Amino acid sequence: MKLIVAIVQNEDSGNLIDILTKSGFRVTKLATTGGFLKAGNTTLMIGVEEKFVDKVISKIEEVCRTREQTITTTAPVTGSTGIYVPYPVEIEVGGATIFVVDVDKFIKI
Numbered sequence: 001m002k003l004i005v006a007i008v009q010n011e012d013s014g015n016l017i018d019i020l021t022k023s024g025f026r027v028t029k030l031a032t033t034g035g036f037l038k039a040g041n042t043t044l045m046i047g048v049e050e051k052f053v054d055k056v057i058s059k060i061e062e063v064c065r066t067r068e069q070t071i072t073t074t075a076p077v078t079g080s081t082g083i084y085v086p087y088p089v090e091i092e093v094g095g096a097t098i099f100v101v102d103v104d105k106f107i108k109i
């Protein structure tokens with residue numbers, strides 16, 4: 001058995017959970033926060049037999065979009081003035097970050 005851990009954007013999570021559950025997969029949703037943006041995202045845990053891993057990944061690919069996000073960073077005005085000015089930088093977030101890990105034991109009581 002494998003555990004798929006998928007970090008997705010909040011905007012995609014509802015849709016993705018619906019599609020996965022309708023396809024017969026079980027999903028646990030965790031509310032998480034990205035370390036870089038310090039903004040909310042969603043982590044999904046999906047336990048599946050190995051033969052279904054690619055199917056789940058293709059569902060994630062179907063739903064999760066890459067989005068541009070603007071962050072503000074700072075840079076010195078000129079070398080030695082000690083003055084920093086904020087300026088916007090575009091970054092690309094998502095579609096999804098996916099980890100597939102081996103499950104040693106799966107117990108349901």
Ligand code: 2BA
Binds near residue numbers: 095
């Ligand atoms: P965050 O850490 O908030 O990162 C959001 C986006 O910021 C990233 O999108 C990436 O475009 C950018 N970014 C992150 N670290 C950066 C850095 N050191 N320099 C420049 N840009 C940086 P994604 O790569 O799509 O990642 C989305 C979210 O997935 C991340 O949110 C984090 O929560 C998770 N994630 C990504 N890679 C991970 C990893 N190796 N381990 C654990 N979580 C990861």
